[in-house]
Amino acid sequence: MNYQNKLLRRLIYRSMPFGAAIFLALNLFSGKMFLPKEGYVAEVVDGDTIKLKSGESVRYIGIDTPETRKKEGEKWIYQPQPFAEEAKQLNRKLVENKKVRLEYDVEKKDKYRRLLCYVFVEDIFVNAKLIEEGLAFLYTYPPNIKYVDKLVELQKNARLEEKGIWKTYARGAIPDKEAKNHIGELAEVEGRVSKIKDRDKTICLYFGQGGQGSFKVIIFRNDLKYFLDKKINPKEYYLGKKLKVYGKIKDYHGPEIIAGHPTQIEVIE
Numbered sequence: 001m002n003y004q005n006k007l008l009r010r011l012i013y014r015s016m017p018f019g020a021a022i023f024l025a026l027n028l029f030s031g032k033m034f035l036p037k038e039g040y041v042a043e044v045v046d047g048d049t050i051k052l053k054s055g056e057s058v059r060y061i062g063i064d065t066p067e068t069r070k071k072e073g074e075k076w077i078y079q080p081q082p083f084a085e086e087a088k089q090l091n092r093k094l095v096e097n098k099k100v101r102l103e104y105d106v107e108k109k110d111k112y113r114r115l116l117c118y119v120f121v122e123d124i125f126v127n128a129k130l131i132e133e134g135l136a137f138l139y140t141y142p143p144n145i146k147y148v149d150k151l152v153e154l155q156k157n158a159r160l161e162e163k164g165i166w167k168t169y170a171r172g173a174i175p176d177k178e179a180k181n182h183i184g185e186l187a188e189v190e191g192r193v194s195k196i197k198d199r200d201k202t203i204c205l206y207f208g209q210g211g212q213g214s215f216k217v218i219i220f221r222n223d224l225k226y227f228l229d230k231k232i233n234p235k236e237y238y239l240g241k242k243l244k245v246y247g248k249i250k251d252y253h254g255p256e257i258i259a260g261h262p263t264q265i266e267v268i269e
Contacts (some may be wrong), residue, residue, distance in 0.1 A: 041095045047087025057114040060127045062151050064139035083165050087135040094126050105144035134164025137186045140261035142223050152263045176207040176215040179255035192242045203234050213254040223260045230262045242268040
């Protein structure tokens with residue numbers, strides 16, 4: 001082992017918890033990505049993220065829960081969205097200080113180096129339980145869609161029973177004109193598609209007047225195959241139709257929701 005590797009190993013073991021050091025060392029010295037298949041939960045960060053005692057952070061696949069914090073400048077402040085604390089508390093009840101089994105899909109880590117997993121405690125599918133109780137939205141992010149059909153069905157039932165988050169929308173979705181007032185929130189937005197733009201990397205569904213600042217739905221071309229598999233060509237199928245769209249509202253030259261899978265879009269008329 002050369003001097004650099006010896007020094008790196010010494011730094012790892014002195015500055016990290018033992019489990020985390022083992023994890024990093026295995027990745028560094030084996031030249032392979034080490035993916036634990038189980039672990040003990042040390043901390044519940046929020047409704048869809050946990051930290052293991054061995055040091056890894058785990059992000060649940062297929063769901064998104066309301067945020068407990070908001071970033072202002074360089075700082076994070078505690079500003080929970082509706083049902084954020086309820087989602088965190090249920091997640092804590094299910095997994096905190098317990099042994100969990102980790103199951104992976106096509107992509108193993110996200111851009112923050114968190115493990116992307118379906119999480120199980122004995123026979124409880126934690127990702128699905130949060131959807132079932134109405135404390136998480138279905139968040140499809142292809143190609144990680146192994147359990148999408150199961151999660152879609154659970155979300156339908158939670159909506160019908162007006163559980164958790166769905167109590168907010170019992171009297172109807174947010175009109176597309178009001179989407180700009182809900183940036184950063186998980187929501188369902190309703191409106192009619194007025195025009196569609198076919199671009200190099202995306203297909204954009206514009207609502208309302210369709211001008212600058214109008215609400216839009218973004219479908220990345222890499223995800224188009226999931227729509228075509230369902231016999232949906234977005235460039236033609238959605239034009240002029242009234243839709244209900246589920247997801248996190250982001251701000252990019254106006255409010256938008258990224259739809260990675262057709263399950264996020266419901267045709268009303």
